[in-house]
Amino acid sequence: MQYLLIVIFFVQGIERTWTEKKLTLQTGGSVTIPCHYDRGFIQHKKYWCYHDKAAFNYCSILAYANTTEGKVTVTDNPAQSLFTVTMRDLEEDHTGTYWCAVEIEGIFQLDVTEQLYFTVTSAPAVSVNRNSVSGEEGSSVSVQCLYSAAYQNKHKQWCRSTDWSCYTVGRTYTSQNSTVWISDDGKTFFKVEMSGLKKSDAGWYWCSVGDVQVPVHLTVTEDTGHRTVVVLTVFAGLTLLAGVAFWMWRRKRGSRQSESQKRNTEWEQHNAELSYSSVIFKESKKKLGQRDTEAQQTSLQSEEPVTYSTLTNVKQSP
Structure with a gap:
């Protein structure tokens, strides 16, 4: 049973390890490495590991994702399913084997790794x-x-x-x-x-x-040029719409003014002929004869004044 477990470990290790990459780097320079992983490992821990003899089981973790340790920075980008490793101020003793690694929890599962070998020299x-x-x-x-x-x-x-x-x-x-x-x-x-x-x-x-x-x-x-064209096109469209709206408003306002002016004109025409009223007050001056009785005199004296009204139409001159 012990030997069977060893075989399983070996097979899983082969399936989860990508082809080794070799890099020749400049002393005093820096390098950024992309480490891709499957989206199923987004929530897993990622780290950067080193060993000068290419023995992963004995490698030293230099930094975990989203941390900076000395000259090493590891940044995780879950949206792109990758994390990047930046090493600065490289020296010749940085030559050796490194691993991009995703931590897999479980007794019978190895961490997912990608192996890289660095050669740091003055003439890459x-x-x-x-x-x-x-x-x-x-x-x-x-x-x-x-x-x-x-x-x-x-x-x-x-x-x-x-x-x-x-x-x-x-x-x-x-x-x-x-x-x-x-x-x-x-x-x-x-x-x-x-x-x-x-x-x-x-x-x-x-x-x-x-x-x-x-x-x-x-x-x-x-493309900033394309973006500028889009902005100008939108601006021109908005300006045109504003112009049309203003024209329609002016037209509607002019229509209202025309209707008001028309009503005023009709009113003026209707009142172009003015009516004047003359009121004349006249008392009855009936001449009494000799044969009028005293009673008739009293009745005539008690009569109320009579009012006469005359309406005259006068047309205004234009």
């Missing part, structure tokens, strides 16, 4: 002119992968870190992403050109010469 055999490049959507970027004379005839590739899909020297690759062209001068460097960048191109790549690799990070930013 393989390097890049820029470890980080950036370009806008639709634009182009280029990277020079430098190599020594001993690597002139080695196989050269530009590989994406997530799935290790690689582009080879002397061929043009056009896909749903950017167009990639790789040319080699055959002496000191090969050049990678990526044109028509898309946001999906962003991420980590490796310059690979023979069995040596160097990491390069690509950032793709939003």
